[in-house]
Amino acid sequence: xxxxxxxxxxxxxxxxxxxxxxxxxxxxxxxxxxxxxxxxxxxxxxxxxxxxxxxxxxxxxxxxxxxxxxxxxxxxxxxxxxxxxxxxxxxxxxxxxxxxxxxxxxxxxxxxxxxxxxxxxxxxxxxxxxxxxxxxxxxxxxxxxxxxxxxx
Amino acid sequence: xxxxxxxxxxxxxxxxxxxxxxxxxxxxxxxxxxxxxxxxxxxxxxxxxxxxxxxxxxxxxxxxxxxxxxxxxxxxxxxxxxxxxxxxxxxxxxxxxxxxxxxxxxxxxxxxxxxxxxxxxxxxxxxxxxxxxxxxxxxxxxxxxxxxxxxxxxxxxxxxxxxxxxxxxxxxxxxxxxxxxxxxxxxxxxxxxxxxxxxxxxxxxxxxxxxxxxxxxxxxxxxxxxxxxxxxxxxxxxxxxxxxxxxxxxxxxxxxxxxxxxxxxxxxxxxxxxxxxxxxxxxxxxxxxxxxxxxxxxxxxxxxxxxxxxxxxxxxxxxxxxxxxxxxxxxxxxxxxxxxxxxxxxxxxxxxxxxxxxxxxxxxxxxxxxxxxxxxxxxxxxxxxxxxxxxxxxxxxxxxxxxxxxxxxxxxxxxxxxxxxxxxxxxxxxxxxxxxxxxxxxxxxxxxxxxxxxxxxxxxxxxxxxxxxxxxxxxxxxxxxxxxxxxxxxxxxxxxxxxxxxxxxxxxxxxxxxxxxxxxxxxxxxxxxxxxxxxxxxxxxxxxxxxxxxxxxxxxxxxxxxxxxxxxxxxxxxxxxxxxxxxxxxxxxxxxxxxxxxxxxxxx
Ligand code: FES
Numbered sequence: 001x002x003x004x005x006x007x008x009x010x011x012x013x014x015x016x017x018x019x020x021x022x023x024x025x026x027x028x029x030x031x032x033x034x035x036x037x038x039x040x041x042x043x044x045x046x047x048x049x050x051x052x053x054x055x056x057x058x059x060x061x062x063x064x065x066x067x068x069x070x071x072x073x074x075x076x077x078x079x080x081x082x083x084x085x086x087x088x089x090x091x092x093x094x095x096x097x098x099x100x101x102x103x104x105x106x107x108x109x110x111x112x113x114x115x116x117x118x119x120x121x122x123x124x125x126x127x128x129x130x131x132x133x134x135x136x137x138x139x140x141x142x143x144x145x146x147x148x149x150x151x152x
Numbered sequence: 153x154x155x156x157x158x159x160x161x162x163x164x165x166x167x168x169x170x171x172x173x174x175x176x177x178x179x180x181x182x183x184x185x186x187x188x189x190x191x192x193x194x195x196x197x198x199x200x201x202x203x204x205x206x207x208x209x210x211x212x213x214x215x216x217x218x219x220x221x222x223x224x225x226x227x228x229x230x231x232x233x234x235x236x237x238x239x240x241x242x243x244x245x246x247x248x249x250x251x252x253x254x255x256x257x258x259x260x261x262x263x264x265x266x267x268x269x270x271x272x273x274x275x276x277x278x279x280x281x282x283x284x285x286x287x288x289x290x291x292x293x294x295x296x297x298x299x300x301x302x303x304x305x306x307x308x309x310x311x312x313x314x315x316x317x318x319x320x321x322x323x324x325x326x327x328x329x330x331x332x333x334x335x336x337x338x339x340x341x342x343x344x345x346x347x348x349x350x351x352x353x354x355x356x357x358x359x360x361x362x363x364x365x366x367x368x369x370x371x372x373x374x375x376x377x378x379x380x381x382x383x384x385x386x387x388x389x390x391x392x393x394x395x396x397x398x399x400x401x402x403x404x405x406x407x408x409x410x411x412x413x414x415x416x417x418x419x420x421x422x423x424x425x426x427x428x429x430x431x432x433x434x435x436x437x438x439x440x441x442x443x444x445x446x447x448x449x450x451x452x453x454x455x456x457x458x459x460x461x462x463x464x465x466x467x468x469x470x471x472x473x474x475x476x477x478x479x480x481x482x483x484x485x486x487x488x489x490x491x492x493x494x495x496x497x498x499x500x501x502x503x504x505x506x507x508x509x510x511x512x513x514x515x516x517x518x519x520x521x522x523x524x525x526x527x528x529x530x531x532x533x534x535x536x537x538x539x540x541x542x543x544x545x546x547x548x549x550x551x552x553x554x555x556x557x558x559x560x561x562x563x564x565x566x567x568x569x570x571x572x573x574x575x576x577x578x579x580x581x582x583x584x585x586x587x588x589x590x591x592x593x594x595x596x597x598x599x600x601x602x603x604x605x606x607x608x609x610x611x612x613x614x615x616x617x618x619x620x621x622x623x624x625x626x627x628x629x630x631x632x633x634x635x636x637x638x639x640x641x642x643x644x645x646x647x648x649x650x651x652x653x654x655x656x657x658x659x660x661x662x663x664x665x666x667x668x669x670x671x672x673x674x675x676x677x678x679x680x681x682x683x684x685x686x687x688x689x690x691x692x693x694x695x696x697x698x699x700x701x702x703x704x705x706x707x708x709x710x711x712x713x714x715x716x717x718x719x720x721x722x723x724x725x726x727x728x729x730x731x732x733x734x735x736x737x738x739x740x741x742x743x744x745x746x747x748x749x750x751x752x753x754x755x756x
Contacts, residue, residue, distance in 0.1 A: 010154055013154040013155055013157070013158040014154060014158075016158045016161070016162065017154070017157045017158040017160075017161040017162075018161075020158070020161035020162045020164065020165035021161045021164070021165070023165050023168070023169075024161075024164050024165045024168040027168045027169065027172050028168060030172075031172060031175065031176075034175070034176065039210075039211055040211045040213065040226070040286075043215070044215050045212065045213045045214060045215060047212065048214075048271055049235075049269075049271055052265070066217075129200075129203065131235070131236070132191070132235075132236040132237060132238055133235045133236060133237055133264075133266075134263055134265075
């Protein structure tokens with residue numbers, strides 16, 4: 001009687017410990033995946049506001065060098081285009097015809113398409129929208145289709 | 153065995169689970185999700201709703217590069233609605249940062265525009281705290297008043313609960329406003345201006361140094377006080393200086409609560425050298441002469457001289473908190489000598505010169521040289537001169553109590569209440585070995601004429617010769633007690649037998665270096681390596697008023713025969729001749745003559 005009861009209890013304990021140990025091992029293993037992508041960086045934040053729409057008069061193309069973007073406004077349409085050269089990452093200058101890179105002479109048109117030089121890709125467009133506080137908010141982590149404007 | 157293993161593994165599992173939960177399910181994620189949900193429900197367009205739908209929690213940060221070292225503020229990770237005006241009615245952390253015209257925000261047709269954009273300024277520049285922290289503890293510290301005052305001041309272990317009620321209020325923020333708004337009378341920081349005024353009015357500047365503002369050396373430097381100390385510590389140090397350090401001799405000032413608060417806020421704003429206050433900036437401002445004397449140098453103006461000089465002097469002495477250290481009438485700071493009858497024991501030129509540079513007359517005095525105007529010094533001198541002594545009491549015991557006990561102590565043991573702060577220390581009148589080795593005439597003379605270069609005043613205008621003799625007799629019977637043997641004058645020349653010459657001084661220096669530096673120190677300032685263990689302290693031989701007042705004979709006698717009751721040995725026993733002593737006297741006199749000349753030059 002006593003013996004027959006002993007066996008299931010023992011195997012139950014074995015079960016419990018192995019499940020628990022296995023579980024902790026799985027948790028620890030899974031936990032490592034969090035390190036694949038850094039959660040925080042010390043760099044510039046990707047979401048930031050650039051000011052009220054009135055600060056960008058219609059027809060203007062204003063470069064904000066610190067943020068590496070160019071704000072283009074036509075009528076009540078706003079777009080934000082990156083000013084980081086797709087060749088080796090210099091800051092491109094805003095010119096009459098579009099953008100031109102001072103480093104190796106890449107040229108882009110007004111929409112950021114490559115028109116000359118070594119640049120392999122067009123300049124990306126970033127998401128921009130009106131934040132609740134009435135300022136334009138740019139998110140450089142979200143690239144949008146070139147040519148899509150935001151209406152203010 | 154198996155049971156233990158099962159329990160242990162369950163515990164490990166549970167701990168792992170908790171750690172996992174803690175590390176991967178953050179509070180800020182919940183706050184952000186709540187924000188997204190609410191923002192979505194308030195969305196006015198389909199597009200906006202879709203955007204909110206797409207947003208996932210992530211660490212938000214502001215990188216502030218415009219002011220000094222770059223700082224990273226991640227406060228908006230939890231306080232994600234701080235710039236979203238729709239959330240003004242909610243509670244923290246999902247609450248709009250209030251708008252305020254005092255901060256420069258403007259209301260344009262119902263829509264507020266911030267003056268200090270969070271994007272440019274970040275949060276910790278005003279609120280303090282740790283911008284990188286992502287939990288309440290790491291970001292705020294343990295401060296239950298946050299965000300009203302500065303963050304994190306309660307975490308220090310000396311936190312004093314008694315001062316808790318004073319340390320609350322938005323005013324403390326001014327200390328941080330002043331980091332950028334350094335103008336002296338900036339409208340937004342009235343308490344900084346008040347604190348700065350008090351810093352001068354209460355003579356804090358006499359003892360404390362703040363780079364560019366003041367250069368006292370007695371107290372700790374306060375240039376970076378705001379960086380080093382928390383507000384409760386500053387508050388405590390002002391109202392109760394001895395609470396933090398038992399040996400502090402900072403006086404307790406009579407300050408109202410508002411005044412303490414202003415001082416604390418002013419000190420909290422001192423976080424290093426403010427470039428607008430450096431001597432170069434001050435010099436430039438003075439050159440340009442565009443306005444009144446530059447910030448730091450200007451003294452707050454006191455009410456214009458109204459009544460006569462004495463009344464004005466009295467006003468100044470009272471306002472400038474002289475009684476914080478000295479005793480005047482019934483006010484007693486308990487640190488410095490009694491000024492209640494200063495007019496009877498000092499004369500006008502002495503007082504005036506002592507005001508300007510206390511250490512020219514008493515070289516080891518701790519009194520700071522205050523930067524008052526000449527007119528103020530004259531008025532204060534006039535007031536002190538007007539303070540005459542009361543008619544001395546009849547019995548020598550009462551005279552001693554009234555005039556002598558503050559320094560020499562009730563028992564005459566040199567342990568009066570202010571003795572600690574008087575240098576050279578008051579003589580221990582109970583030390584029979586010393587008292588009996590000197591003729592009584594010398595004590596009579598010291599009382600009559602005072603001892604130059606020390607705090608011992610001349611009492612001849614207050615006490616008659618017979619009163620002084622009675623006092624000396626009283627000291628010998630009541631304090632010395634032991635009767636000494638009859639003294640007979642030693643056979644010593646009145647004048648130094650060795651004429652002063654460069655050779656003699658050089659020989660004296662050799663002897664001095666070989667024999668005297670152990671106690672009197674290499675610089676002859678009485679601070680040699682052995683001096684710490686010696687009471688009374690070795691004499692500062694650079695005290696020129698003192699050295700000049702004593703005769704060659706007394707010096708030679710002290711060197712050759714020692715001074716009984718002190719550590720000065722009789723050097724004649726160690727084979728020193730009168731000639732050697734003469735060289736030493738020449739050397740010692742050469743020191744003070746040189747420094748006397750230096751002082752003169754500096755004074756001119
Ligand atoms: S980096 Fe712009 S062209 Fe090379």
